[in-house]
Amino acid sequence: MAATITGRARDLYNTWWTRGEAPRPLPPAMLRNVYALWLIALTLKVLGSSWDVSWHFKWLRDDLAPPHLLNTAGTVLVVALVLFHSYTGYGVDRFTLRFMQAGVTIFLLAVPLDVINHRINGLDITAWSITHALLYLGTAVMLTGVVRGWWRYGPAGRLRTPVLGLLWLFVLENVWFPAGQQEYGVLAVAAWDRGEPQAEPILLQFAADQIGRPVDRASVLHFALPVADWVYPMWLVAAAGSVLVLARWMIGRPWAATAIAAGYLAYRCAMWLVLAGAGFPMSAVPFLLLGVAVAVDLAFAARVPDLARPVLGAVLAGLGGAGAAWLQAEWLVTPPIDYPTFLTGAIVLGLLWTAVLLAVRARAFTRWAALTPVR
Known part of the structure; x- marks a missing residue:
């Protein structure tokens, strides 16, 4: 995959890295290459995010944990693509580009805010926190631009509808992602009730210390299922x-x-x-x-x-x-x-x-x- 990403990116840079204002048309084959890179970037982000939730139900948080690094690799590629569209104007119109730019800006601003939040509040395990919501919001706005770009400019052919469907799958994943808190949490509580906790002792102790309790079922519930049942x-x-x-x-x-x-x-x-x-x-x-x-x-x-x-x-x-x-x-x-x-x-x-x-x-x-x- 790394070789594929590098090759596609090199072709884009060598052939199409010229200054221009959106919208500038691209040949169909090159436009497909651009959005193929978008799909790769979004896949890296989704894989990192999925692993990240599971990771946080097992170990204490670490800024440089492997899931974060995988997600960051996707984010770096996303930023590079937005820079490409912004500088060259290829493959987008100005309205589409504004969604991409705004989404990436919100996401990048949310990252340090989330780090600071964790430094102050500790675990902040819930996926429904304000700083996490900013990460989802930034991703959602950026995805709006990508979906709109492909819908408006994607070449006709057998790949058009499947790619559009795949992009909407990424949108659904981003919107549904916060619910992973409850989906992992219910099994974490069940594991505790069986006497087979999945979280490491240091994580359970840290979570209990945050609310001033011993490590017991109440502290596990607060850690794993802090969200109301109506959500x-x-x-x-x-x-x-x-x-x-x-x-x-x-x-x-x-x-x-x-x-x-x-x-x-x-x-x-x-x-x-x-x-x-x-x-x-x-x-x-x-x-x-x-x-x-x-x-x-x-x-x-x-x-x-x-x-x-x-x-x-x-x-x-x-x-x-x-x-x-x-x-x-x-x-x-x-x-x-x-x-x-x-x-x-x-x-x-x-x-x-x-x-x-x-x-x-x-x-x-x-x-x-x-x-x-x-x-």
Whole structure:
């Protein structure tokens, strides 16, 4: 992979490193190379992030831990690509470029803030902290630019839709990433209850010392599951559901949302096997995402008036998410779930979906992206 990255980067630099203003067109083959580098960079970041959560449920935090270094390698490549687009203007328009630049800026500012936060507050294990949220926000804004860039300028052909789907998978992974706190946490508590804690003693002691308790079940709960039970179902339906709605709308293919969710779950299963084989803590894989994804695809397939689709989709997503959560809890394991919150999540999803639909009708997205992608 290193040789591939180096070769593609060298070709870009030697042939196309000339100053210019966006948008500047690239030949289709070269444009595919640019976005291939984006896919490599995002893959490195996702692999590092996935390993990072498991790492933090086993050992004390270390700024130079291997997962951080792997994520940093992806970030370095992302920064290089944004510099390439900014200097040359190739492969993007100015609006797309602003998303990329803003996202990278937020992410790079969040990194030292997160380090300082850990110096002050210690573990800060929860994935839902403010500094962690800034990291996700920066990544989300940057991904918005990458998705928009490929949708607008990606060459027609057999790779266009799969790449777009893969980019939306990265968006879903970024949005769903905070929920990993509960997915690892529920198994960490179960391991403690079995008398087989997965975390190293020094980590358990540190976590207990932070709240002035001995190492006991209460301290493990505070360390592993500090998030309220309503957060997980709300995030499932409202946040993940919104991503799947946007992905299905943009890709425009039947069962696109289900395919993206299934692809993400396949990745999570593969990482589960790798981490388990390496002796790292495991997570509860969120198969319940499929309930929401299928609901979104069914809503798009239904023959109903456009303004009724968000209502139908929200109802189906709430029911699909709750039903899938119940099945997973019966057959496997899920984080603690406050089931009435599925209704709240469905209401939020319906409102967001309706707002997007009305904005499209009012041409509020005209600047964001023309409804017909540019070839």
